[in-house]
Amino acid sequence: MSHDPLSSAPWHYASAPEATDHVLLDERYELFIGGKFVAPKSGEYRPSINPANEKTLAQWAAAGADDVDAAVAAARRAYRSVWSKTKPAERGKYLFRIARQLQERAREFAVIESMDGGKPIRESRDVDIPLAAAHFFYHAGWADKLEYAFPNRSVAPLGVAGQIIPWNFPLLMAAWKIAPALATGNTVVLKPAETTPLTALKLAELIQEADLPPGVVNIVTGDGTAGAALVAHPGVDKIAFTGSTNVGREIQRRLAGSSTRYTLELGGKAANIVFADAAIDEAVEGIVNAIFFNQGHVCCAGSRLLVQESVAEALTAKLKARMASLIVGDPLDKNTDIGAINSREQLQRIRHYLDVGVEEGAELYQSAADLPGKGYYCAPSLFSGVSQSDRVVQEEIFGPVLTIQTFRTFDEALMKANNTRYGLSGGVWTDKGSKIFKMTNQIRAGVIWANTFNKFDPTAPFGGYKESGVGREGGLHGLDGYVELGHRRGKS
Amino acid sequence: MSRDSESPRLSVAKTYKLYINGRFPRSESGRYFSLSASNGKLTANVSRASRKDFREAVVAARAALDGWSSSSAYLRGQILYRVAEMLESRSAEFVAELRDQGRSQARARTEVSESIDRLVYFAGWADKYQQVFSAVNPVATSHFCFSLLEPTGVVGVLAPERSGLLGLVSNVAAAIVGGNTVVALASESRPLSAISLAEVLQSGDVPAGVVNLLTGFRAELAEHFLSHMDVNAVVVCEHDPVIDDGVAATSAENLKRLLNRCDRDWRTATDPYLICETQEVKTTWHPIAP
Numbered sequence: 001m002s003h004d005p006l007s008s009a010p011w012h013y014a015s016a017p018e019a020t021d022h023v024l025l026d027e028r029y030e031l032f033i034g035g036k037f038v039a040p041k042s043g044e045y046r047p048s049i050n051p052a053n054e055k056t057l058a059q060w061a062a063a064g065a066d067d068v069d070a071a072v073a074a075a076r077r078a079y080r081s082v083w084s085k086t087k088p089a090e091r092g093k094y095l096f097r098i099a100r101q102l103q104e105r106a107r108e109f110a111v112i113e114s115m116d117g118g119k120p121i122r123e124s125r126d127v128d129i130p131l132a133a134a135h136f137f138y139h140a141g142w143a144d145k146l147e148y149a150f151p152n153r154s155v156a157p158l159g160v161a162g163q164i165i166p167w168n169f170p171l172l173m174a175a176w177k178i179a180p181a182l183a184t185g186n187t188v189v190l191k192p193a194e195t196t197p198l199t200a201l202k203l204a205e206l207i208q209e210a211d212l213p214p215g216v217v218n219i220v221t222g223d224g225t226a227g228a229a230l231v232a233h234p235g236v237d238k239i240a241f242t243g244s245t246n247v248g249r250e251i252q253r254r255l256a257g258s259s260t261r262y263t264l265e266l267g268g269k270a271a272n273i274v275f276a277d278a279a280i281d282e283a284v285e286g287i288v289n290a291i292f293f294n295q296g297h298v299c300c301a302g303s304r305l306l307v308q309e310s311v312a313e314a315l316t317a318k319l320k321a322r323m324a325s326l327i328v329g330d331p332l333d334k335n336t337d338i339g340a341i342n343s344r345e346q347l348q349r350i351r352h353y354l355d356v357g358v359e360e361g362a363e364l365y366q367s368a369a370d371l372p373g374k375g376y377y378c379a380p381s382l383f384s385g386v387s388q389s390d391r392v393v394q395e396e397i398f399g400p401v402l403t404i405q406t407f408r409t410f411d412e413a414l415m416k417a418n419n420t421r422y423g424l425s426g427g428v429w430t431d432k433g434s435k436i437f438k439m440t441n442q443i444r445a446g447v448i449w450a451n452t453f454n455k456f457d458p459t460a461p462f463g464g465y466k467e468s469g470v471g472r473e474g475g476l477h478g479l480d481g482y483v484e485l486g487h488r489r490g491k492s
Numbered sequence: 493m494s495r496d497s498e499s500p501r502l503s504v505a506k507t508y509k510l511y512i513n514g515r516f517p518r519s520e521s522g523r524y525f526s527l528s529a530s531n532g533k534l535t536a537n538v539s540r541a542s543r544k545d546f547r548e549a550v551v552a553a554r555a556a557l558d559g560w561s562s563s564s565a566y567l568r569g570q571i572l573y574r575v576a577e578m579l580e581s582r583s584a585e586f587v588a589e590l591r592d593q594g595r596s597q598a599r600a601r602t603e604v605s606e607s608i609d610r611l612v613y614f615a616g617w618a619d620k621y622q623q624v625f626s627a628v629n630p631v632a633t634s635h636f637c638f639s640l641l642e643p644t645g646v647v648g649v650l651a652p653e654r655s656g657l658l659g660l661v662s663n664v665a666a667a668i669v670g671g672n673t674v675v676a677l678a679s680e681s682r683p684l685s686a687i688s689l690a691e692v693l694q695s696g697d698v699p700a701g702v703v704n705l706l707t708g709f710r711a712e713l714a715e716h717f718l719s720h721m722d723v724n725a726v727v728v729c730e731h732d733p734v735i736d737d738g739v740a741a742t743s744a745e746n747l748k749r750l751l752n753r754c755d756r757d758w759r760t761a762t763d764p765y766l767i768c769e770t771q772e773v774k775t776t777w778h779p780i781a782p
Contacts, residue, residue, distance in 0.1 A: 450776065
């Protein structure tokens, strides 16, 4: 390092804050039902907290069962009277319009997303919001072409879709849910997560401005009781849920055997497998992206690193050095790599798992990042010396916590990768194409990245095997969750 | 006249067994249930499978999964076609058996022919469903991204009650042509065809464990199908009070896929979407070098 002319002058980054003066938030947000913003019958409001500084951003309405009922009724009315009679091509044009308006206001949405959820502005600006707009744009075009997606079948909507989304990608998840539902002719009741309701409410304003017929999209903010009311509502034809495996299991318990359809996008514990012949520096960048993207609040995060023994030592050294250079702090600073943990509860959960790992005998490395005094932050963390049965290897932590294990042979890597109840995603790093295909064919997971990680696109189906969920979202295959197939007239 | 010609020949009746891991055991429990013809005469003492039989069948199906799912589409197609050949050559026996279980001669004949044709139909899909239902995804970044179908795994089938042969054949063929392995519970009132079908599967070179066929009571076994932690999907073909909400809810424990195929007309079930329902979509991303 002494030959490095820069070594005596370590990098200092002047702060590069994103401007917030163009962002207007109301003091209080109501429920969006039947095209109007209405006060909750529950009369209850809760604060949405900026996890970066613990300040209240706005109040949101906490919907009760009555409010959910009103939203479902509005969605049913809109389905019967308007949306099911709207020409498919016109349905598509509404979605194109929403996509465009979202693009126009992208920066405003990005700033709010980072303020409300704690994710770095670089990510909300470059990933969340552009992808959300892209989801509307992609699905818009499907509206009048659905017969091509399902060969030899007629395609009909299901009716009213109840959709429950998590706090890790608030607007993007809203887009994942709303866009395909509308493109296929369904109407929607969407419940955002209680810690991140604001961009969904801003989307409600945008939807109003886009002149979408009232009631086609209803957005009811609320906690788990509102979600449960939506799942149990007899007027809902389909539930789409993204969240934890435990809640997903509850939903299947409730709906199994009933006529309500469901798709579930649940947890994960993805293996990220690095073979000795991989480009190690690229792999290190990929490992960092796999687990520290969005503070590790990613269901498909590469949270289990599997490294071939012969390169484990060298790779671990490089990884620790790279972790030490990650900037943890203000989500609105454009230099920030790792923003704020989404909520106090989640930070406690992560800290609990850090304790569990240490108690289980693992060795914990954390970067010596300078954490802000206020707000919820966690330094990037790496557990080594873990065994396959350790809780930190088996359970989803949903934070910036990586475990590292080694392997000698291909079969050992595969066995460890598949030794999990989950099956959402996986990663493989090797220079050898045939080995990539051999591994990607055998990992039991719905999304596999080879020499890359955490890439998303509206055209690419996403979803899990095993206990990571049921059904797919996005792409050709994601349409299936919102349609009823019939026989075309005169054919079988 | 000799004594021999005076006495009519006594026919040799078949002992109906279970089919687990390519073998034909009676139930480990020793239990049976009787089927009678309309004239009250005993048709068969059918094995009444126990939970333990079911669990052994799941173990066999799981063990067979790797080999079967990695066999080529061409091979799976040929094996299904071979099963159709075997069924054709024994069709008279299947017709007689369906008649013993209450079908008219004409309807029995039709059901057997349709079952043979259904096997040929799905055999032909073996190397096509992937082409029709997979996708290359035109992602906006510099990646080659594609989504293809992989078998869900071990599939439980609670077979249709009335369509004792055709319904069973349709569900089993759709699952195994896609690389899954199967544990099926036969129709309770028309169970005989299932065991004769097992003989056809065996002689048709379907590897041991790929299809396991049980006879017994849905009221007893359905809950085990739905709650077993190593079953990946269950196909339910009958509205049945024994599969109430509580029993269905146990499927959530391992988030198994629950497929409702009640109310289907199995005579018209030439349907590749039956294959897709027991497939998982896997999306793979490969970078394209700049």
